[in-house]
Amino acid sequence: MLSEKEKKVLDLIDENEDEIVTLLRKLIKFKTITPDTESNIDREEHKNLISFVQSELEEMNFETKTWEVDPKNLEDFPGSGINSERDMSDMPIVTGELKTDQKGKSLILNGHYDVVPAGDSEKWSTDPFGAEIIDDKIYGRGACDMKGGIVAMLMAVRFIQLAGIELNGDLTVEVVPDEESTCMGTLSCCQKGYKADAAIVPEPSGKNKAIIAVRGNQCGKITVKGRAGHADEPQPHWRDGGAVNAISKSVKIIQALEELEDDWRNRPDTQHEFLPANTIVPTIIKGGDWVVKYPEEVQIKFDANFVPNSGNPREEIKKKITNTAKTDPWMSENPPEIDFETWFYGAEISTKEPIYETVEDVFEELDRSLTPVGIGTLTDAIHLINYLDIPTISVGPGSLDRAHKVDEFVSKEELINSTKAIALTILRWCRNSSQN
Numbered sequence: 299m300l301s302e303k304e305k306k307v308l309d310l311i312d313e314n315e316d317e318i319v320t321l322l323r324k325l326i327k328f329k330t331i332t333p334d335t336e337s338n339i340d341r342e343e344h345k346n347l348i349s350f351v352q353s354e355l356e357e358m359n360f361e362t363k364t365w366e367v368d369p370k371n372l373e374d375f376p377g378s379g380i381n382s383e384r385d386m387s388d389m390p391i392v393t394g395e396l397k398t399d400q401k402g403k404s405l406i407l408n409g410h411y412d413v414v415p416a417g418d419s420e421k422w423s424t425d426p427f428g429a430e431i432i433d434d435k436i437y438g439r440g441a442c443d444m445k446g447g448i449v450a451m452l453m454a455v456r457f458i459q460l461a462g463i464e465l466n467g468d469l470t471v472e473v474v475p476d477e478e479s480t481c482m483g484t485l486s487c488c489q490k491g492y493k494a495d496a497a498i499v500p501e502p503s504g505k506n507k508a509i510i511a512v513r514g515n516q517c518g519k520i521t522v523k524g525r526a527g528h529a530d531e532p533q534p535h536w537r538d539g540g541a542v543n544a545i546s547k548s549v550k551i552i553q554a555l556e557e558l559e560d561d562w563r564n565r566p567d568t569q570h571e572f573l574p575a576n577t578i579v580p581t582i583i584k585g586g587d588w589v590v591k592y593p594e595e596v597q598i599k600f601d602a603n604f605v606p607n608s609g610n611p612r613e614e615i616k617k618k619i620t621n622t623a624k625t626d627p628w629m630s631e632n633p634p635e636i637d638f639e640t641w642f643y644g645a646e647i648s649t650k651e652p653i654y655e656t657v658e659d660v661f662e663e664l665d666r667s668l669t670p671v672g673i674g675t676l677t678d679a680i681h682l683i684n685y686l687d688i689p690t691i692s693v694g695p696g697s698l699d700r701a702h703k704v705d706e707f708v709s710k711e712e713l714i715n716s717t718k719a720i721a722l723t724i725l726r727w728c729r730n731s732s733q734n
Contacts, residue, residue: 442696
């Protein structure tokens with residue numbers, strides 16, 4: 299049953315819906331795009347957003363800190379996903395701590411402010427960074443992934459305070475960059491020593507769903523070798539110096555990856571209650587440099603994802619490629635080269651964790667039934683769960699099937715409902731005095 303103080307917080311959220319929507323619109327208008335190695339983005343947008351959020355936190359009496367991540371100073375370890383060469387300059391982190399001298403349970407609220415590029419703006423119905431409202435939906439890149447989640451967690455705290463409620467547990471807010479690329483923003487927070495009894499990452503989880511499991515990731519590149527020659531001229535056998543078509547050889551490698559995925563799809567050790575089975579997908583292929591020349595090299599980039607309990611499939615991928623090459627006389631003597639990128643561990647928590655049970659109870663109070671789910675991709679929760687052993691749950695506005703797409707949006711209803719759910723979770727986890 300809702301306490302009177304809890305009812306007051308929920309009423310304040312309903313009465314101030316416009317303020318919540320306005321804050322989201324402001325955040326969307328910051329073009330905080332995740333940079334890749336080839337893009338030249340305006341990182342002033344990142345600094346400006348963090349300055350704005352820092353002011354919001356300080357208005358709520360949080361003790362704030364900001365810093366930039368230097369990947370070379372991060373502790374590296376298997377599964378960390380660290381890219382020591384990545385330029386993280388001018389993409390700061392802001393944290394806020396609201397401490398108490400009481401002994402209630404502590405909580406971290408974590409959200410990433412970086413967004414993927416909008417792509418061709420001509421394909422959007424609205425300006426990707428205009429934050430327009432149409433039919434009670436707020437449109438824009440990052441609306442659901444995940445500036446809507448950041449707004450929900452910030453406004454949840456604001457209305458708890460406006461209701462005159464003091465928490466009995468410490469509350470930490472982390473607003474971080476680069477989740478869309480490396481998750482090094484949150485890892486930096488973990489290595490700075492921010493800890494709590496539980497954490498919420500309000501990624502878009504879908505209606506009445508909580509994300510409790512994510513897959514790990516291993517990307518890489520396979521280089522298939524051939525031998526150059528004139529494509530217009532008949533070629534002798536390769537042992538007699540003839541050309542070898544690297545594209546033709548690469549077909550066998552791609553088929554091998556497909557066979558491996560088929561195997562994973564049916565194997566017990568790659569299954570998971572909440573996640574799809576392991577996958578490996580060729581995503582980029584480059585080969586040949588002239589139309590009348592046998593291609594002497596093909597590069598195949600792949601994206602592999604795996605369930606937490608199966609471990610990194612790196613050795614299995616290597617074995618499959620090696621065994622396939624041995625069936626081809628040319629490739630057995632000129633084997634493909636495999637280069638693995640840094641990898642990310644997967645993560646999961648049990649539905650028996652107290653933070654899950656607390657959120658489940660909150661949803662029941664809001665006349666909603668919570669369903670635990672997993673997602674095929676990964677989130678910043680991996681480091682909170684694995685590096686710090688903090689039980690972490692993701693409940694937030696919007697749905698992943700809208701993320702990274704044209705006309706990304708979050709509805710007002712989703713935004714308000716998530717703000718209520720996070721507010722009640724904070725109240726019940728960091729017990730307020732009326733409930734002690």
